[in-house]
Amino acid sequence: MAALLLCGMATAAGAEPISYEVASKNLFSPKGxxxxxxxxxxxxxxxxxxxxxxxxxxxxxxxxxxxxxxxxxxxxxxxxxxxxxxxxxxxxxxxxxxxxxxxxxxxxxxxxxxxxKKWAARDFQLSLEGTLVLTGDYKKQKGPRAMAISAQTGFFGLGFGAQAPEAAVQACADKGATDCAVAVVDPG
Structure with a gap:
C-alpha cells in the first residue's frame, strides 16, 4: 500500500502538483x-x-x-x-x-x-464533478488539503490534514482507480 501511495504522489502526466489558486484559473465553468x-x-x-x-x-x-x-x-x-x-x-x-x-x-x-463551453486546451483540466468539488468542498476546507485524480477513469479523491496527499490518493484508489496521482495540493 505504501508503494501505491508513493507512486501516486506526482500527477498522472508526471507534472508536479499545483495549488488551488493555479488550478482554479484553469477550470471551465460548470455551466454548459x-x-x-x-x-x-x-x-x-x-x-x-x-x-x-x-x-x-x-x-x-x-x-x-x-x-x-x-x-x-x-x-x-x-x-x-x-x-x-x-x-x-x-x-x-x-x-x-x-x-x-x-x-x-x-x-x-x-x-x-x-x-x-468555450473549451480550449489548458494545462490542467477536471471533470464537471471534479470542478464542482474542487471549487466547493476543497476550497472551503482550511489547513492542509490535496486532490488526487485518475486520468484513466475520471475518479478523484480528497485528503485533508497532515497526510492530505496520501489520503487523497487513497480516497481516489478506493473508488477503483489504479492510476491516482496528486494533482492539487495546498499546505493550508
Missing part, C-alpha cells in the same frame, strides 16, 4: 457544455441526430464510440462515457469499451465529444 459530433461512415442521419440528442445531456468530458458495422441502437458496443478529466481520456475509455463489446468487424470509431 458543447457537443462535437464526428462523421461516422454509414451512420444514418436519423441515428446521428438521435445520438447527438443523448450525448448533449452528459457531463463534460464525455465521449461516445460506435462499432460502424453494428446497429447503433441495439449494439452493446455503442459506448458513452462521461465525467472524465479530459476529452482525450473520455475518448480512450469510450473506444476501449466499444472495442471490447463489438462482435467483430471494423474497429470502433469516435462519434462524439462533450467539452465545456
Amino acid at each position: 457544455a458543447s457537443v462535437e459530433m464526428l462523421p461516422v461512415p454509414g451512420l444514418l442521419a436519423d441515428n446521428a441526430a438521435l445520438l447527438e440528442s443523448v450525448v448533449k445531456d452528459y457531463a463534460y468530458y464525455a465521449a461516445v464510440a460506435v462499432a460502424p458495422e453494428e446497429e447503433l441502437l441495439t449494439s452493446e458496443a455503442t459506448v458513452l462515457v462521461a465525467n472524465h478529466h479530459s476529452a482525450e481520456a473520455a475518448a480512450a475509455a469510450a473506444l476501449a469499451g466499444c472495442n471490447a463489446a463489438r462482435k467483430g468487424g471494423a474497429e470502433c470509431v469516435l462519434a462524439g465529444l462533450v467539452r465545456p
